[in-house]
Every structure is written in C-alpha cells, then in structure tokens.
Amino acid sequence: MADGAENIVWVVVWPVFIYQLLKGNYFYVGAVSSLIIAVTVILQLLLGKYIDLRTSKEKVLKWGSFFYSLGWLVKIFITTAFQIFIVGSYHSITRIFLRTPFDALTYEIAADQEHYVDEYTVLHEMAISFGRTLMIVLIVFVSFYFVIQWVFILAALAAIVFNLLEGGGQKQFSRFE
Numbered sequence: 001m002a003d004g005a006e007n008i009v010w011v012v013v014w015p016v017f018i019y020q021l022l023k024g025n026y027f028y029v030g031a032v033s034s035l036i037i038a039v040t041v042i043l044q045l046l047l048g049k050y051i052d053l054r055t056s057k058e059k060v061l062k063w064g065s066f067f068y069s070l071g072w073l074v075k076i077f078i079t080t081a082f083q084i085f086i087v088g089s090y091h092s093i094t095r096i097f098l099r100t101p102f103d104a105l106t107y108e109i110a111a112d113q114e115h116y117v118d119e120y121t122v123l124h125e126m127a128i129s130f131g132r133t134l135m136i137v138l139i140v141f142v143s144f145y146f147v148i149q150w151v152f153i154l155a156a157l158a159a160i161v162f163n164l165l166e167g168g169g170q171k172q173f174s175r176f177e
Helices: 002-021 026-054 057-075 081-112 114-145 148-165 168-176
Strands: none
Touching: 002 026, 002 057, 002 081, 002 114, 002 148, 026 081, 057 081, 057 148, 081 114, 081 148, 114 148
C-alpha cells in the first residue's frame, strides 16, 4: 500500500507543486525536470547494479527509505527553481536506494510463492491500488484544509512504511503454503 500511496504523490502532486512554484512557466518546469532526470539516469546506471548485487537489500532499504522520507519533508520548504533541482536530485538519488532493493525483495517474495505466484501478484496489485486510492482521498481532504505541501508529510510516512517488507514479508506470505 505504501508503494501506491507514495507513488501517487510522486506522479501527481509533485509535478503540480513544481508547476505552481514556477508560476506555470513550461520552459522552466521542463528544464528543471530534465536536469533532475539526467542526474537520476546517470546515477541509476552507476548505482543500481552495485546496490542489487553487492549490498544487503534489507539494510539499503532501511536507510534508503529513511533518507527518501527526509527528502519529502525537505520538499515542504522549497521556494525556488534551484531548490527544486537540488532537492529533486537528492530525492531521486535516495529513490534509487529505496526502489532498487524494494523491487528486488518484492520479486524474491513473489518467486518464493512457487505455485501461488498469481495469488501473490493479485494481492500485491490490490494493495498498490488501495494505497493509491487511500492517498488520493487524503490528498483531496488535505487540499481542502491545508496547503498542498502537507501532502509531502503523508508521502514521507508512506516511504517509512516500506521498511515493513524487511524481514517479515516472506514469513507473512508463507501462510499460502
């Protein structure tokens, strides 16, 4: 659920926030976003394989989710295009340290289900969709009563919840057997 909840803020709220902050100037939005994406692609190529093959996935996930959630909290205080670039780049880098082990562990758990892979996949996708739906409801509620930056706190909380996959995830789904 945390994956879906955090992802909806990443995909919907963050771009709207950037657009509002840059006063609707498409050139600046595109330029800043392109620079962040370029930094992220280069670092993903350099770090992704190293994280996946040479480190403890659980340890990287733990620290990655912590630093990634800090990125969401820092985004509350952004006021300039330069800050968008710096914090956006930091957040994209920490996202690599969150997503790489999380995705690897998710696939490992699915593979451990053997003939229950379909059931696991359905439950996994249902959880992601429920997380997205729940976050959309919370976003609507928060946007009526607070400024949109408060949604970043919800995303930070969702990022911390990624740690629940650590250790207990495989045991939790072993009840199918």
